[in-house]
Amino acid sequence: MARSASIPERGAAQRGVTLIELLVGLAVAAIMSLVIALTLGYSFSNNRNVVDSVQSNDGSRVALTLLSRDIASAGFMLGGAQSACNATLSYDSKLGSTYSPMFAAWAVDQASGSAPPLAMSGQTGSPQTFDYPSSASVTAGNKTQALLLTAAGSMADVAASGGAAVASPFATAAFGNWGTSLAAMNTPTALYVSFGATPPSVGDTALVHVPLSDGSVNATLCLRVRVTAVGTASIDSTNSNYMPSGGYPALATKAAALFPSLPTVYLSNLQHAQVIDLGSGASSLQVVQYWIDDSNGYPVLMRGTYNALDDTWTGGQAIAPGAVSLQALFGTVPIGSVGTAPTWRAWSDVTPGSEQVVAVAIALVVRSLHDDAAYTAPATITVPQPASGLAAPDAFADYVVQAGETHRHYNVYTLTVWLRNS
Numbered sequence: 336m337a338r339s340a341s342i343p344e345r346g347a348a349q350r351g352v353t354l355i356e357l358l359v360g361l362a363v364a365a366i367m368s369l370v371i372a373l374t375l376g377y378s379f380s381n382n383r384n385v386v387d388s389v390q391s392n393d394g395s396r397v398a399l400t401l402l403s404r405d406i407a408s409a410g411f412m413l414g415g416a417q418s419a420c421n422a423t424l425s426y427d428s429k430l431g432s433t434y435s436p437m438f439a440a441w442a443v444d445q446a447s448g449s450a451p452p453l454a455m456s457g458q459t460g461s462p463q464t465f466d467y468p469s470s471a472s473v474t475a476g477n478k479t480q481a482l483l484l485t486a487a488g489s490m491a492d493v494a495a496s497g498g499a500a501v502a503s504p505f506a507t508a509a510f511g512n513w514g515t516s517l518a519a520m521n522t523p524t525a526l527y528v529s530f531g532a533t534p535p536s537v538g539d540t541a542l543v544h545v546p547l548s549d550g551s552v553n554a555t556l557c558l559r560v561r562v563t564a565v566g567t568a569s570i571d572s573t574n575s576n577y578m579p580s581g582g583y584p585a586l587a588t589k590a591a592a593l594f595p596s597l598p599t600v601y602l603s604n605l606q607h608a609q610v611i612d613l614g615s616g617a618s619s620l621q622v623v624q625y626w627i628d629d630s631n632g633y634p635v636l637m638r639g640t641y642n643a644l645d646d647t648w649t650g651g652q653a654i655a656p657g658a659v660s661l662q663a664l665f666g667t668v669p670i671g672s673v674g675t676a677p678t679w680r681a682w683s684d685v686t687p688g689s690e691q692v693v694a695v696a697i698a699l700v701v702r703s704l705h706d707d708a709a710y711t712a713p714a715t716i717t718v719p720q721p722a723s724g725l726a727a728p729d730a731f732a733d734y735v736v737q738a739g740e741t742h743r744h745y746n747v748y749t750l751t752v753w754l755r756n757s
Contacts, residue, residue: 394655395701395748398636401654405623406695406752408486410439420544420557421670421687422594423485424586425646427576435646436593437559437622439754440695442480442663442682445626451481453622453641461648462639467629468659478732480682481626482663482697485643517587517600524582525569526560528610535562535570535612540577540644544609549598552689553670556597558586559644562612570610596688613644620644627658633704634659657701660734664721666694666751679721681728692754696721698731699748706742716745 410419423437435453443452445465454461468479526543535541543558561577562570572578579585587600613620620643628637636658639651666677667690677694685692698718716734725731734745 392746394636394657395699395746398638398655398658398699399697399748399750401638402482402625402697402699403750403752405484405486406440406697407755409484409695409754410486419555419691420542421554421691422590422597423542423557423559424590424593425559425577426579426586426589434589434593437485438483438687438692439486440482440484440663440665440692442482442665444683445479445481445661451624451626452483453624453646455646455648458648460651462626462628462637462651465626465628467627467634477660477735477737478662479627479660480663481624482661482695483625484623486621486623515602517602517605518584518591520584520602524573524578525566525571526583526610527569534565535610536615537562537565539615540613541570541572542611542613544611545600545604546607547598547600547604547688552596552598554597554688556590556594556600558583558590594688596686598688615644621649622646625661627661628653633657636661636699636701655699655701657704658699659702659740660698660700660718660732662698662718662731664696664725664729664731665692666696666721666753667692679725679729684729694751694753696731696751697749700734700745701748702740702743702745704743707744708742710742710744712736712741712743712745716747718747719749721749721751 419439421438425435425437427433445468447465447468449465451462451465454463465481468477526541539562541560541562543560545556545558547554547556559577560570560572561575563573563575563578564571573582579589581588590597590600622641622643624639624641626637626639627634629635634657635653636655637651638654640649641647642649663682664679665682665685666679667685668675668677670689670691679696680690700716700718714736716736718731718733720730731749734747736743736745
């Protein structure tokens, strides 16, 4: 028969760990927990940086694709089957009895609190002010612009808008002395043309192409008007809020003030003018606007669209989170030149009456949305130029990293697009 264990033997077999062993075990567990926590923290931080980078790259790729497409189409609506407009003058485009100069592609320096060029009060969703850059960024010399592009996909878009693509030239007997400047005329408000098979409809928007020349400069001034009445041989824009009370002489006077580089508009220029019926307000023809906004607490590149016939806001979208600088330079050549390398200029140095914009260069600076404590950005982010030898103001400005941005990652994207209409 087996002997049962004695009481002392049972106590020895059941003895627990000592205090020293317990402390050692706790220390090992704490170290392992710390290692796991650090590993997980690094993993989470690294994963956030990876996600941040992927989102930034995806947004920037979308932005560059849209910019390339919109720039390539810039001016197509303004040119169509004709020569492109060097400048377009619209009356009351902001529904406030004002004149608005428009171009195939142009830029506006963006400052915090400034109004976008086509923003109209009362339009739901239309940006009323720019929210970026901050005043600190402006004083540091950083540059951000709003880019605007007047475009249509093709001439078919113009024809599909609801009217005739091109009407015949003005009747030569309509206005009398062709040597008189249009501004000196006595308020003619009707355009006398010989219609083709399809005259414009009341309510359509017409674009009048007026060729100008003074012996040294050949250019095209375009006037956007609303058709309020159609006769057997005329388009009447009287009593329209797209026509000033002074009629076409008032438009010619304003054109001389807004576009001093363009030659004077004489009645003889109307002999060779053309009228394009752009159709009704339901047209798909657009003015596309890019700008940077931070109303949500972080900067993002926005893309918005306006109806090109009446400037009503048609919607906007955020496309590149983290964008802190959008800049545009314009490649220009003398009007009428062929095979000339473009001269790159800031928009403020472009003269529409003597230069034609044939290309647009874009620089987009994008930063990550979250800090990376293990990384410190350089004080200045270099922006490559579209050509050698460029100097301010006709050059891209480098981006100066601001306080609070020193632990962000930066990417710089540049592209050069030739205007298809050139």
